Amino acid sequence: MNSDSRIYVAGHRGLVGSAIVRRLQADGAANLILRTHHELDLVDQAAVEAFFAIEQPEYVFLAAAKVGGIHANSTYPAEFIHDNLAIQTNVIHSAWKHGTKKLLFLGSSCIYPRDCPQPIKEEYLLTGPLEQTNEWYAVAKIAGLKMCQAYHRQYGFDAIVAMPTNLYGPGDNYHPDNSHVVPALIRRIHDAKITATPRVTIWGSGTPLREFLHVEDLADAALFLMQYYNDEHPVNVGSGQEVSIAELAGAIADAVNYEGELVFDTSRPDGTPRKRLNIDRLDSLGWRARIALKPGLEQTINAFALTTS
Numbered sequence: 001m002n003s004d005s006r007i008y009v010a011g012h013r014g015l016v017g018s019a020i021v022r023r024l025q026a027d028g029a030a031n032l033i034l035r036t037h038h039e040l041d042l043v044d045q046a047a048v049e050a051f052f053a054i055e056q057p058e059y060v061f062l063a064a065a066k067v068g069g070i071h072a073n074s075t076y077p078a079e080f081i082h083d084n085l086a087i088q089t090n091v092i093h094s095a096w097k098h099g100t101k102k103l104l105f106l107g108s109s110c111i112y113p114r115d116c117p118q119p120i121k122e123e124y125l126l127t128g129p130l131e132q133t134n135e136w137y138a139v140a141k142i143a144g145l146k147m148c149q150a151y152h153r154q155y156g157f158d159a160i161v162a163m164p165t166n167l168y169g170p171g172d173n174y175h176p177d178n179s180h181v182v183p184a185l186i187r188r189i190h191d192a193k194i195t196a197t198p199r200v201t202i203w204g205s206g207t208p209l210r211e212f213l214h215v216e217d218l219a220d221a222a223l224f225l226m227q228y229y230n231d232e233h234p235v236n237v238g239s240g241q242e243v244s245i246a247e248l249a250g251a252i253a254d255a256v257n258y259e260g261e262l263v264f265d266t267s268r269p270d271g272t273p274r275k276r277l278n279i280d281r282l283d284s285l286g287w288r289a290r291i292a293l294k295p296g297l298e299q300t301i302n303a304f305a306l307t308t309s
């Protein structure tokens with residue numbers, strides 16, 4: 001892949017897609033192919049087929065998906081399974097059919113079994129029951145991973161799979177209910193600070209552990225894998241930085257200088273108790289995350305504050 005390569009970033013306005021575009025542009029990519037959801041609905045098979053027949057991208061970063069946090073996943077199961085199966089099936093098939101050289105598919109740490117040994121190795125996939133709050137999304141993602149492996153085996157299609165841990169960073173989804181925990185708490189605690197609200201509610205018990213990776217590290221890993229990795233086995237992409245939700249909430253409150261009370265609403269689900277990734281495979285390839293959680297949160301909060309000021 002070089003600066004003249006025809007590179008399609010599906011989902012380029014999202015958290016991951018926008019970070020990949022920023023990184024490619026910083027590296028001098030001069031031939032990016034981008035379409036908004038409105039311009040190209042990836043659920044529409046005929047539209048996707050026509051797009052690939054005309055544009056014939058050489059490289060595809062598949063960062064388009066129906067994505068949301070624990071509440072969204074358990075509230076809209078039909079949309080999560082339908083849209084993600086359709087998007088990935090359409091893009092992977094048409095990319096192969098129209099000669100794409102390489103495609104990167106994004107799985108997720110949340111598709112591993114709920115209670116597998118920690119840290120989670122790639123080979124633990126499909127060895128146990130899924131976390132119920134996002135099983136529909138997980139089944140769709142597992143199907144996408146298997147489709148990449150099948151096209152690799154039968155057609156020799158260079159489709160690779162990255163398995164990111166929980167991501168955060170600029171350009172995230174800050175919807176009050178459907179977002180992930182980091183943007184949700186940044187927005188809620190930031191707003192509480194501005195309105196001098198005395199307490200902020202955190203969903204669940206605060207005890208679950210989560211590993212967080214800054215999205216610019218993920219973008220770096222995505223380009224690294226696109227350049228150097230072409231095996232059918234998925235590759236975990238993590239930071240090794242694990243905190244409890246209570247510690248995360250405290251870190252965001254400190255960064256925002258919020259001095260009110262953090263209260264835990266145990267009527268809300270905790271989800272998976274823990275899901276830290278084993279990153280030996282990626283480490284052995286020579287890649288490591290660089291952005292530590294504290295400065296990463298501060299950078300993300302500053303970017304959020306700028307967009308709301």
Ligand SMILES: NC(=O)C1=CN([C@@H]2O[C@H](COP(=O)(O)OP(=O)(O)OC[C@H]3O[C@@H](n4cnc5c(N)ncnc54)[C@H](OP(=O)(O)O)[C@@H]3O)[C@@H](O)[C@H]2O)C=CC1
Nearest residue numbers: 011013014015016037041042064065067106108164166167
């Ligand atoms: N965020 C995280 O913590 C993690 C994310 N991932 C994976 O990374 C990938 C990207 O996630 P993330 O960036 O967080 O998600 P976002 O929701 O931020 O971005 C998803 C993008 O896909 C687009 N999109 C959704 N549906 C369609 C459609 N039918 N047609 C065209 N475009 C569509 C959205 O456009 P629009 O908003 O306009 O609908 C949006 O730009 C996903 O595959 C996700 O599973 C993996 C692990 C963790």
Ligand SMILES: C[C@H]1O[C@H](OP(=O)(O)OP(=O)(O)OC[C@H]2O[C@@H](n3cnc4c(=O)[nH]c(N)nc43)[C@H](O)[C@@H]2O)[C@@H](O)[C@@H](O)C1=O
Nearest residue numbers: 068069070108110179180181184202203204208269270271
């Ligand atoms: C990223 C990956 O993993 C996702 O699963 P998840 O990690 O459980 O997602 P989450 O970020 O929404 O929650 C993390 C924890 O945080 C707690 N929590 C507290 N307060 C809020 C809060 O206000 N919002 C949210 N969303 N969670 C909160 C929440 O109760 C839970 O214990 C999948 O949905 C799927 O999207 C996927 O790919």
